[in-house]
Amino acid sequence: MAFGAMQDWSMRISHVIDHAAREASGREIVTHWADGTETRTDWAGIHLDARKMAQALLALGLTKGDRVASLAMNHSRHLVSWFGVAGMGGVLHTCNPRLFEDQLEYIVNHAEDKVMIYDAAFQPIIDKMRDKWPTVEHYICFDSGEHTTSFEDWIGEQDGEFEWVEGDERDPCMICYTSGTTGNPKGVQYEHRSTLLHAMAGLQTSAFNFSGSSVMLPVVPMFHAASWGLPYSGAMAGIKFVFSAVNDPAVLCDLMDREGVTDSAGVPTVWLATFQYCDAEGKDLPKLKSATIGGSAAPRFMIERLMKNGTRVQHAWGMTETSPIGTVGGPTANWDELTFEEKVEKTMKQGRPIFGVELRTVDLDDRSTVLPRDGEASGALQIRGPWIIKRYFKAEEDATDADGWFDTGDVAILHPDGTMQITDRTKDVIKSGGEWISSVELENAAVGHPAVAEAAAIGMPHPKWDERPVLFVVRKSGAECNAEDVTAFLTDKVAKWWLPDAVEFVDDIPHTATGKISKKDLRERFSDYTLG
Numbered sequence: 202m203a204f205g206a207m208q209d210w211s212m213r214i215s216h217v218i219d220h221a222a223r224e225a226s227g228r229e230i231v232t233h234w235a236d237g238t239e240t241r242t243d244w245a246g247i248h249l250d251a252r253k254m255a256q257a258l259l260a261l262g263l264t265k266g267d268r269v270a271s272l273a274m275n276h277s278r279h280l281v282s283w284f285g286v287a288g289m290g291g292v293l294h295t296c297n298p299r300l301f302e303d304q305l306e307y308i309v310n311h312a313e314d315k316v317m318i319y320d321a322a323f324q325p326i327i328d329k330m331r332d333k334w335p336t337v338e339h340y341i342c343f344d345s346g347e348h349t350t351s352f353e354d355w356i357g358e359q360d361g362e363f364e365w366v367e368g369d370e371r372d373p374c375m376i377c378y379t380s381g382t383t384g385n386p387k388g389v390q391y392e393h394r395s396t397l398l399h400a401m402a403g404l405q406t407s408a409f410n411f412s413g414s415s416v417m418l419p420v421v422p423m424f425h426a427a428s429w430g431l432p433y434s435g436a437m438a439g440i441k442f443v444f445s446a447v448n449d450p451a452v453l454c455d456l457m458d459r460e461g462v463t464d465s466a467g468v469p470t471v472w473l474a475t476f477q478y479c480d481a482e483g484k485d486l487p488k489l490k491s492a493t494i495g496g497s498a499a500p501r502f503m504i505e506r507l508m509k510n511g512t513r514v515q516h517a518w519g520m521t522e523t524s525p526i527g528t529v530g531g532p533t534a535n536w537d538e539l540t541f542e543e544k545v546e547k548t549m550k551q552g553r554p555i556f557g558v559e560l561r562t563v564d565l566d567d568r569s570t571v572l573p574r575d576g577e578a579s580g581a582l583q584i585r586g587p588w589i590i591k592r593y594f595k596a597e598e599d600a601t602d603a604d605g606w607f608d609t610g611d612v613a614i615l616h617p618d619g620t621m622q623i624t625d626r627t628k629d630v631i632k633s634g635g636e637w638i639s640s641v642e643l644e645n646a647a648v649g650h651p652a653v654a655e656a657a658a659i660g661m662p663h664p665k666w667d668e669r670p671v672l673f674v675v676r677k678s679g680a681e682c683n684a685e686d687v688t689a690f691l692t693d694k695v696a697k698w699w700l701p702d703a704v705e706f707v708d709d710i711p712h713t714a715t716g717k718i719s720k721k722d723l724r725e726r727f728s729d730y731t732l733g
């Protein structure tokens with residue numbers, strides 16, 4: 202084969218931490234622990250501990266390709282494990298502690314995890330699950346030695362004199378499971394190469410836009426979709442990280458102030474909790490330069506509020522299967538000519554693909570006719586690229602078509618300027634009289650009502666129209682509104698035939714382990730519902 206004349210440099214995760222330790226050795230990594238204490242280390246410290254951890258894993262008898270599970274919040278030791286496990290050739294399985302017991306049982310057994318490293322706060326889960334996880338041979342606790350070996354003692358037995366385990370750049374390094382809104386969770390196994398490319402793409406100015414002076418407090422958990430690749434992108438840019446092992450808005454806001462946090466990232470509910478805290482305490486929002494919102498659609502008021510705060514809002518879209526970044530919002534070519542309102546409007550859409558991924562939409566019925574990027578046609582969103590899934594872990598068949606397109610399960614519109622707009626999930630879209638109604642747009646419009654805390658629209662069977670939308674609403678505490686108020690509020694925001702046939706008030710709306718509305722559970726709860 203005729204190669205060119207450049208060097209062979211395998212795209213392994215070890216290069217990322219070596220680089221951070223070499224070029225940003227003293228850049229701090231701060232952790233606020235569950236017990237309220239705070240510790241500080243730096244990239245050189247993470248590098249040393251990751252090598253010690255790799256040695257300690259080999260000392261336990263683990264070999265290349267073995268899976269190591271974590272059940273933990275965000276902190277520096279969890280960060281160490283991202284590099285330590287990959288550095289010994291292992292595969293880190295970040296488990297979501299909010300999963301239901303049967304899901305936790307399933308994913309650990311399916312991944313055949315050999316080691317489980319967990320936060321003391323999750324000891325009750327460990328006690329309950331231990332007998333159900335026959336493959337787990339070793340338990341280590343990140344932050345306490347009360348019940349089992351503590352992480353610090355465990356790695357403390359090693360000297361860190363260690364050469365990373367080499368291998369192919371297409372070796373696996375991490376596995377994440379989808380939260381399984383339908384059926385069993387499915388494992389997505391990331392490779393060294395895909396992870397590296399994804400993290401480099403995350404550094405584009407049109408994505409996270411880090412510089413050496415960035416200080417990032419990621420609120421997105423390290424167990425959720427690889428924390429959007431932030432630990433790796435952050436290491437590449439040598440940024441300062443501020444982690445909190447607790448998700449309390451008071452702690453987060455205080456840390457942001459004290460540590461000079463410039464960047465943060467989280468799902469919409471996190472921002473909502475921050476706003477509520479600031480309002481209740483009469484505090485200003487943290488002075489962030491950049492806030493990334495993803496995981497579910499960012500509502501208008503959230504974007505407005507952050508933008509008025511002088512914060513650049515990056516509305517991102519992705520999924521576990523896409524590593525996860527697919528698109529990120531940011532200034533478009535005509536940005537400076539847009540009014541504030543227009544900027545908000547644009548930011549409500551899900552941004553544009555970062556270099557490396559391709560998007561297309563296809564007809565929802567035949568799933569093959571490619572739709573125009575005209576800002577109107579709405580279809581099944583498909584994606585391909587080097588950090589997009591090819592096949593689920595242990596699956597026999599590819600998850601893509603022959604040309605590599607992966608069907609995301611989302612419904613979207615592609616605009617001529619490249620902006621992608623999610624309008625629904627294929628299984629949630631409401632089909633009325635042969636036309637599609639976006640449940641997401643109905644919900645987003647409804648939460649704009651001052652008395653509405655949360656809203657979920659689902660299609661209910663209808664004798665004439667096939668399905669008609671019903672809107673389930675949780676009122677804000679102490680607020681008053683009735684079905685007519687909500688419908689009247691929606692009248693000038695959605696097409697007339699989209700207006701829900703009924704508005705039902707409920708005390709709560711079920712959520713998935715990643716904090717998203719669970720339409721599946723809502724449908725089950727109202728399986729006897731009939732439109733009167």
Ligand code: ADP
Pocket residue numbers: 378379380381382426494495496497498499516517518519520521522551609610611623625626713715717
């Ligand atoms: P899970 O299915 O486990 O909750 P994911 O985080 O992989 O996990 O969810 C991916 C899905 O979340 C996407 O397919 C999409 O439906 C939704 N999603 C992610 N980001 C956005 C966004 N910015 N706007 C709307 N929906 C989003």
